[in-house]
Amino acid sequence: MARWEPNARERLERAALALFLEHGYDATTVAEIADRAGLTKSTFFRHFADKREVLFGGQDMLADLFSEAAPSATTAECLAAALDSATAAFTPDRHDLAPQRRAVVAANSELQERELLKRARLSSAMAAALRARGTDDTIARLAAEVGVLAFSTAYARWAAPGNVRPFAEIARAALRDLQASATALGASADVSA
Amino acid sequence: MARWEPNARERLERAALALFLEHGYDATTVAEIADRAGLTKSTFFRHFADKREVLFGGQDMLADLFSEAAPSATTAECLAAALDSATAAFTPDRHDLAPQRRAVVAANSELQERELLKRARLSSAMAAALRARGTDDTIARLAAEVGVLAFSTAYARWAAPGNVRPFAEIARAALRDLQASATALGASADVSA
Numbered sequence: 001m002a003r004w005e006p007n008a009r010e011r012l013e014r015a016a017l018a019l020f021l022e023h024g025y026d027a028t029t030v031a032e033i034a035d036r037a038g039l040t041k042s043t044f045f046r047h048f049a050d051k052r053e054v055l056f057g058g059q060d061m062l063a064d065l066f067s068e069a070a071p072s073a074t075t076a077e078c079l080a081a082a083l084d085s086a087t088a089a090f091t092p093d094r095h096d097l098a099p100q101r102r103a104v105v106a107a108n109s110e111l112q113e114r115e116l117l118k119r120a121r122l123s124s125a126m127a128a129a130l131r132a133r134g135t136d137d138t139i140a141r142l143a144a145e146v147g148v149l150a151f152s153t154a155y156a157r158w159a160a161p162g163n164v165r166p167f168a169e170i171a172r173a174a175l176r177d178l179q180a181s182a183t184a185l186g187a188s189a190d191v192s193a
Numbered sequence: 194m195a196r197w198e199p200n201a202r203e204r205l206e207r208a209a210l211a212l213f214l215e216h217g218y219d220a221t222t223v224a225e226i227a228d229r230a231g232l233t234k235s236t237f238f239r240h241f242a243d244k245r246e247v248l249f250g251g252q253d254m255l256a257d258l259f260s261e262a263a264p265s266a267t268t269a270e271c272l273a274a275a276l277d278s279a280t281a282a283f284t285p286d287r288h289d290l291a292p293q294r295r296a297v298v299a300a301n302s303e304l305q306e307r308e309l310l311k312r313a314r315l316s317s318a319m320a321a322a323l324r325a326r327g328t329d330d331t332i333a334r335l336a337a338e339v340g341v342l343a344f345s346t347a348y349a350r351w352a353a354p355g356n357v358r359p360f361a362e363i364a365r366a367a368l369r370d371l372q373a374s375a376t377a378l379g380a381s382a383d384v385s386a
Contacts, residue, residue, distance in 0.1 A: 075378060116309065116313040117306055117310065119313065120309040120312070136374070138370045139378065141342055142338075142339065142342060142375060143378055145342065146338075149334055149335060149338065177331045178331060178335055181329070181331045181335045181379075182376070182378050183379030185268060185269060185336055186376030186379055187376065
């Protein structure tokens with residue numbers, strides 16, 4: 001029955017973002033999204049659990065990527081590898097979706113809370129993946145926060161209007177900045193006030 | 194009309210935690226909390242905006258404390274000063290409330306989400322306070338995450354059953370651990386995978 005639809009996921013995503021911007025997130029139904037994309041509701045549900053997942057599914061993929069780093073990698077290499085893997089999701093042809101997604105989330109306080117929760121869960125998943133590799137708990141938790149900060153900084157810079165630099169390059173630079181900041185913060189080891 | 198009630202805030206907090214544990218958070222009303230504390234509803238509302246605030250009001254106070262650090266302090270000194278200021282909220286006589294609060298939050302997924310959101314907002318407030326002091330954006334965001342991690346680590350250790358070490362001492366140690374971890378993470382400055 002279910003025939004394969006080329007680019008179904010991206011068509012649904014584009015249709016959903018357009019409708020969220022036109023009519024608001026709350027007022028848009030899955031049926032309308034599928035209809036706008038020229039697909040069926042059942043095709044929608046093969047790709048997304050619900051309409052919220054259209055906006056946040058990518059962050060779940062990131063958490064999975066992180067747990068796939070090579071066993072021999074250092075903690076910093078794990079962060080870099082996770083950011084590199086994320087590159088696949090941020091291709092130039094998806095650049096126009098980023099400001100749309102941001103506008104939808106910015107217009108809805110429930111979605112903003114969801115975004116913060118997804119970030120917190122991404123951080124927890126990263127820390128758990130690092131601990132599973134035998135990383136010290138404190139370093140794992142700090143590295144996870146650094147990873148999420150690097151990712152969110154890189155995403156904002158990549159999504160900025162007019163940006164043409166590839167995500168991987170931006171992400172590596174963001175991670176290097178954060179590592180330099182970590183060194184600066186760690187160097188103030190005398191914390192007496 | 195409103196007469197001053199000694200220790201009203203703490204009495205309300207203890208009554209609320211006891212009722213949340215006995216009957217569940219959702220089933221407990223403000224009227225029941227006030228009644229258990231031997232106070233009126235209007236006294237409750239002079240101390241807390243709603244029953245959720247009984248659990249999370251402390252985190253808002255922390256965000257305020259952070260913006261009061263001395264203008265001359267370094268970023269690391271700001272973190273240390275904020276943790277020191279928090280000490281006032283974690284006195285030995287409040288030690289028995291911590292496991293109660295944790296049990297209430299752990300039993301309710303909405304409260305767990307609220308906890309994550311409050312942590313994210315605390316981090317944002319810390320980063321904004323540092324930026325307002327002229328701290329570089331990347332360092333401000335990283336330092337804020339380090340501050341929140343230090344605080345949450347210290348709180349968990351302080352609240353552990355049987356702990357007798359004062360909060361300030363635990364918090365300073367947690368911050369030093371995180372700074373050492375930051376140094377270790379920053380030292381892997383070659384992030385080539």
